[in-house]
Amino acid sequence: MEPTTTSYLVLAALLFGIGATGLMIRRNPLVMFMCIELMLNAVNLTFVALATRFSDIDGQTAVFFVMVVAAAEVVVGLGIIISIMRRRPGATVDDLAELKG
């Protein structure tokens, strides 16, 4: 018996859900950022599963671009986090309460 496309897609949905939940629960910006990476990986898994199903390479090309975007996002995100943490080590998003809301 082989795993079907559906099983991959359901796995991806679970991964996406875990990532989204983590993003809402956690307060450490680094960990929240890791949760975004989890969500992006769920998307990649979906793309590849569908591309395999359709025998269409475009889905895999899309994953390639998502990876580039993820890398660029990590650079920018960690840059922002470093510039904040340098001022206030150990900050969580709750300590960032300069702005109400």
Add this chain to the structure above:
Amino acid sequence: MPEQFIAPSIDWFALSPYLVMVAGALGLLVVGALTPRWPRGLYSLVSALTATSAGVLAVFIWNDVAEMGPGTLVGGALSHDAFAQFVTIAVCAATALVALVTDAEVRGTVLEGPEIHALLLTAATGAMVMGASNDLIVLFLGLETLSLALYVLAASERTAAGQEAGMKYFILGGLASAVFLYGIALLYGGARSTNLGEIVARFQSTVALERNDSLVLAGLALLIVGLGFKVAAAPFHVWSPDVYQGAPTHVTAFMASVGKAAAFAAMLRVLVIALPFHRDDWRPVIWVLAIASLVIGSTLAVVQTDVKRMLAFSSVSHAGFLLVGVEAAGHRAGEQISGDGLESVLVYLALYSVLVVGTFSIVAVVSRHAGGSTDISVFAGLGRRRPVLALALTILLLAQAGVPLTSGFVAKWGVIQSAVAERSYAIAIIAMVSAVIAAFLYLRIMVSAWLADPSEVEPEPVPAMTGVAIALAAAVTLVVGVYPELLLGWTDAVSNFAR
């Protein structure tokens, strides 16, 4: 297996606005790194000129499109149509104005230099790509180029509030991007392609029963949520007051103009152009978002005391108006005679981008003088100190409120008229009522500027280039308000899009 590789044909002239913008950004970075500090204002002038020339090129391309008809570029990745050129022109105009304002804002800080302008230009490139994209992957890359640059710009100022704004924007923006991307993936599952033309062709050729609807609908929902975050439509607007308030004012101007214009252009591309066959599925959602944005935006704006927060909520209510236009466009999406919805949204976007940059520029001038405070009290007595500046502020705020003889009226009239034409009476009435509520907020700022006791403050200096930007924005607002046919005469073409 090794068949002949066929490279897609590339129409360099049609791509010239993008090339000019990227070349300008790279030129600033490279030349700026190799030469000593440039004389004052030169970085701003160069980037404003770059944006202007890209906008002028887009006008010429528009003429080409009008002659040859719409088409696609680079293997179907970009559309070559009036819609794209219109968005390009609006984005370039707003970028040029913001570039002028940026100079005085970063003068004398660590940020003075070519990098910030390079970021503005690349962000604008991303926005232009979003408006022209004919492929969801290209759209996503444009969105990320714009968003990443905006995260950096929002966090660029070394203040606690600015960095906090950058961080919040980054986390929520990252979430929105991931959700949007998952939407693309599921839509790819339903349509077997990410190319807008192929998506439409696929749904056209299959009978309704054979359409893979549950995947498409799930993808559609995620796409709307992702775009809702980016356009700051209620209830996905929660980030915008904090980010608008915390970010440096020139960046807020850029976010509210270019960011919003690009996100709405993307929404039109995805919903109206790519998914016209699911219009009955997405139109009710847009309807709800529109009403929520109108109501929440205009009521919460009135109770704020910080001008930037007020303008953030007012921009949520503007998003509501734009969504009214999107909803109207949804009634006849994909039909031969498509109604005025699409056109009215684009006109609104172009006019709003210009006037919101002007408004935030004045806020920047006033708040810089007041030590960075943007509380409404710092506007007290502006009419005594700087009558001309207060007059410009009045014109721009009246336009935001949608008073006749300003461009804001033309914009609001357009979307409401298109909603009425599609018999969406309920939404049109709510839009008009919320415009009246929102008018109080603009009145509060105006009253404070003209009637409040003039506090003993020195008149604030108006930097020359910021002054030019404010004057241009106010002039456009008035000219279009008095002679709307100047603009409306040539926007009919935008509904003739390619895919």
Add this chain to the structure above:
Amino acid sequence: MELIVFVLASAMVLSGAIGVVLFRNPVHAALGLVLTLFGVAVHFVSMEAHFLAAVQVIVYAGAIVVLFLFVIMLLGVDRAEDLTIEPLKLQRPVAIVLGAGVTVLVAGAVVRGADTLGRETNASAPGDSNIRALARSLYSDHVLAFELTSVLLIVAVAGTVVLTRRLKKSEG
């Protein structure tokens, strides 16, 4: 055999993901992320996306997670975060309900939509064709997107300069 691989890799993916969410120490969370990324790479291999699997391991699990760990260590924030304190009342249950809701909705849509995906095509491609096909797609239909990624990298470079520049160095 393939089913066993699937089950094992899925267990890696999910346990890693849950680890990211629940580990209190950011270093442990980063290691959980590595586990997930490797699991996804295994899935890529079993779906014949060999190039992406390699990139996944090298770029994602390699470069990106190392960057994460580097920042964690640099900032000295490898202290545990106390997960038992709830910052906002009701926020956590609401978050879990929302997350579960999204998962169930999407998974439901996927399961319902799966039978309309079309027939399974088992035309497994010859060994080296994955990279070739990917390159072909990248440089023909998606060449504009490929060029756009370079603009994205300009943003990343200029962005880090803007974010990390200090006052003293600006006089240059």
